[in-house]
Amino acid sequence: MHKARKLEVMKRIGLKIAIMAIVASAAPVWAGDDENPGVRNCTWCHGTSAQGYMVAPRLAGQRAQYIESQLRSFHEHTRDNPFSKQYMWGAVAALGPREARDLAIYFASLVPKAANDGDRDLAARGRTIYLDGIPEANIVSCYACHGPNAEGVRDIPRLGGLAYFYLKGRLEQWGQGYHSGVESPMPLVARHLGPDEIEALASYLSFVK
Amino acid sequence: MVAARPNLRLILQATMLAVIFPAVGCADEMGTPARQGGLVAKLEYCKTCHGLSGQGYLGYFPMPRLAGQQPEYIEAQLRAFIERRRTNPIMFNVAHVLSPSMLTALATHFRGLNPKPFGGAPRGSIATGKKIYEEGLPEANVPACSACHGMEGKGHHEIPRLAGQLYAYTISQLTGWKKERGQGSAVDTSAIMAPTAHNLTRSQVEAVAAYVSQLQ
Structure with missing residues (x-):
């Protein structure tokens, strides 16, 4: 049961990476958008209202200091689980401390919704x-x-x-x-x-x- | 002949109980220590919240420093949690499963630790705190803390060490003394602190807490 669920998740992630690769190559298009491109880079995986999606956790309502410390740990490669390595190390590579703090404060200010998906x-x-x-x-x-x-x-x-x-x-x-x-x-x-x-x-x- | 049936049933029940009860006792004796894992595992458990070297930790609540603490004080407090003379739901759960010998062993272990203070207190009021700590506030009926806790804040027997204690923890205790620690006034030493805690203003509490937090 769990194995099947995991497999399904992995499949969907695979698809997402392919899409991301295509989108990333067209990144400058987003820059002209109304939305802050930094925020857009996060919400692409973490969900449009940052409520989380699949393996990407909800950011809405998360503690700003926690988000900031995690962004730093991705940057320093100290948070090292496979998904972090695969997605977040690259995602924050060009992120400066000031931008990290701004993003953290922004996502902390969003109202979180409960996932309600446990047993x-x-x-x-x-x-x-x-x-x-x-x-x-x-x-x-x-x-x-x-x-x-x-x-x-x-x-x-x-x-x-x-x-x-x-x-x-x-x-x-x-x-x-x-x-x-x-x-x-x-x-x-x-x-x-x-x-x-x-x-x-x-x-x-x-x-x- | 008719009466023999209930008797037979009784014998059967008694036999079943006899078989079941030793088995339960056995599982308990074998299971409990295995899950507890002895002193080492229990110490690790304490340090998960109280800091990896017993220096204290700031979670949602401040978790006090236990390193260098007087064993008599730790034992007295653990017993107070168990007997609900000190009100703290988390520590009641933690303490009520500890055997008397485990309690003593834990208290003895922490006395031997000497990490640096946790730190993080504002430095502005340290001088004021030192004065209150060493001289008290005679006009407000506050005795010198040092009279009981010692000039270096190391404590003595049931009187706790304050040196290096977490700033937020000292504040939370002194401002909430009656609520958390006023439940056993007839049987333990915590009553001594009640009038003193009452007579200190918030800013005086903060000054004393800042001062003791940086004592090594």
């Missing part, structure tokens, strides 16, 4: 893990850092309403040893999460408004 039956369990952790298994409460409504703060990201696929993937990647830009306790957190716990958390969070 509803797992949401209650996910909520319990989010709030309480599982102390017996040394799984920490997510709430302590990400906030009571998964809204994030400063450079700690908002998780509420992100897509199930993205949340699940990120939690898996932390456990697999991929890095992020900032000094983060997340590899330690994820190391203790099993597949069931990851699915429950990703499901719960996808419904949080």
Whole structure:
């Protein structure tokens, strides 16, 4: 089931890369558009209202400091999971710090919509893990850092309403040893999460408004 | 003959229970320590939130520095969380699964750590904070912090170390003392701080918090 889903995603990404390659060659056309070309470069993958699309996470309503720190980590190649490497390293190569900050502030100002694409039956369990952790298994409460409504703060990201696929993937990647830009306790957190716990958390969070 | 049937059922039930209960006990004994993974795993768990070297961490809430903290203080606080004399839903969950020996081992471990202070406090009010810390505010009935916490802020037994404590954490405790820590006044030392916390103004709290946050 999951394998099939992943395959489908990969297929669609492949198609998208082909389209991007064509569009990129005609990039100057966008420059004359009403919309800021920097924003347009992001929304092409992250969705027209930046609500996320497939593997590209929602940016709308994300913490500005977090977006900025991630753009920096893509630039410095410290956020190194396969999708980051494949898409974001190139995408930010020519992005200066000032433009990165402007983009971060812009996307943070957009109103986020919840993805609502997790498994509803797992949401209650996910909520319990989010709030309480599982102390017996040394799984920490997510709430302590990400906030009571998964809204994030400063450079700690908002998780509420992100897509199930993205949340699940990120939690898996932390456990697999991929890095992020900032000094983060997340590899330690994820190391203790099993597949069931990851699915429950990703499901719960996808419904949080 | 008719009465024999319920008896037989009783015997059967008793036998089943006898078989089931040791099995449950067994799974628990084998399962729990394996999931806990002992002291090393538990320390890692603490440090996920309290900083990788126990220096504290700023999440949605400020997570206090535990490095160099007095073991008696850590133990007393963990017990206060368990007995709900100190109100904190996260720490209640964390603490209530800790065995007494684990509690002692954790507290002892953190005493031995000595990372640099977390930092990040504004520097403007440090001089004011130092004065309050060392001399108190006699006109406002605030004793010198140093009288109990020591000139270097290292604490003593149940009196906590303040040196290097997170600026935001010290502020949150001193401004919310009654709400979070005023639940056990009859049985623990936290009552000592209630009038002092009450008599400090917000800017005085900030000054003291800034001063202690940079003590090594």
